[in-house]
Amino acid sequence: MIFATNNAHKLQEVSAMLGGKIELKSLRDVGCTDDIPETADTLEGNALMKARYIHERYGTDCFADDTGLEVAALNGAPGVYSARYAGPGHDSEANMQKLLTELEGKSDRRAQFRTVIALIKEGKEYLFEGIVTGSILEEREEGEGFGYDPIFRPDGYEHSFARLGDKVKNQISHRARAVEKLVEFLKQ
Ligand code: IMP
Numbered sequence: 001m002i003f004a005t006n007n008a009h010k011l012q013e014v015s016a017m018l019g020g021k022i023e024l025k026s027l028r029d030v031g032c033t034d035d036i037p038e039t040a041d042t043l044e045g046n047a048l049m050k051a052r053y054i055h056e057r058y059g060t061d062c063f064a065d066d067t068g069l070e071v072a073a074l075n076g077a078p079g080v081y082s083a084r085y086a087g088p089g090h091d092s093e094a095n096m097q098k099l100l101t102e103l104e105g106k107s108d109r110r111a112q113f114r115t116v117i118a119l120i121k122e123g124k125e126y127l128f129e130g131i132v133t134g135s136i137l138e139e140r141e142e143g144e145g146f147g148y149d150p151i152f153r154p155d156g157y158e159h160s161f162a163r164l165g166d167k168v169k170n171q172i173s174h175r176a177r178a179v180e181k182l183v184e185f186l187k188q
Contacts, residue, residue, distance in 0.1 A: 002030055004050045004064035009146050013170055017179045022186070030058060043068050043080050044127055047118035055120040063119040063182065067174060069148050071136060072110040074102060082148070092147050099136065100151065109135040111152065113174035117182050126185065130177030145169060 003024045005011060011026050018024065027033075036053050038046045043066040050064035068079040078085040078099070086094035103109060110133070117128045133155050140150040143162035150162040154172055161169045170176055 001025070002027070002054055002058060002060055002062035004036065004054045004062055007146075010065070010175070013166070013173075013175060014179055016170060017176060018183060021183075027054075032057070038066070041080060043114060043116040044118070046080065047116045047127070048125065051118040051120050051125070061119075061121045063117050065115055065117045065175065065178065067113060067115045069099075069152065070112050070114055071099070071103070073106045073108040096140065096148055096151050099148070100138070103136055109137075111136050113148075113152065115174040115178040117178045119182060119185070121186075128178045128181040128185070130174045130179070130181065132172060132174045132177065 001022055001024060003011060003014060004027060006027050011024060015024050027036075032054070034053075036050050038049060040046045040049055046066040047064050050066070051062055054060075054062045054064065066080070068082045070076045070079050078095070082095070084090065086098040112131050112133045115130045117130075119126045119128070134153050134157075135155070137151045137153055137160055141160035141163040142150050143160070143164070144166045145162045149169070150160050152161050153159060154161065154164075157164060157168075161173070
């Protein structure tokens, strides 16, 4: 099955969760170097857009994900725009810095990561959602992971996703929860 991503971190995370039951091929594995459009204004829209693009070209079952960090005090921003929060061409460091600046002096630090997976199987479309609630730290806590991991602390834990490490993150993350639903569906 094609997982419409070139993010090695994500491919590794999802493959680990599937426990080797399904062989995943990344876009690179199937030779797709296209810049797949992600121009919808919702996570659902973007995930479907990517999955449909791959399905139309390769005709195989596939899935795509889209993730956003939704911050309560910012009315759900950066949300679907999480990847380019600090502007086009900016990296995770700049995105995190912008978020920390926006939240300076704010006591409401509640946030959630939300992942939507769009699956196309035998021509039919399905959506799966995973959410992890938590809060935005005042300062980075470095470690493993990527993106906003150094500043997101999941509820019930003392440290950031980055400090907790991939093993813990893979058990409780937004993506883990969405993938669990996907795997449950595929098993049926
Ligand atoms: P995308 O949907 O995977 O492209 O992710 C959108 C943005 O959210 C990017 O800036 C990612 O770095 C960030 N992001 C996605 N998943 C995670 C995660 O598990 N931890 C931290 N940041 C993430």
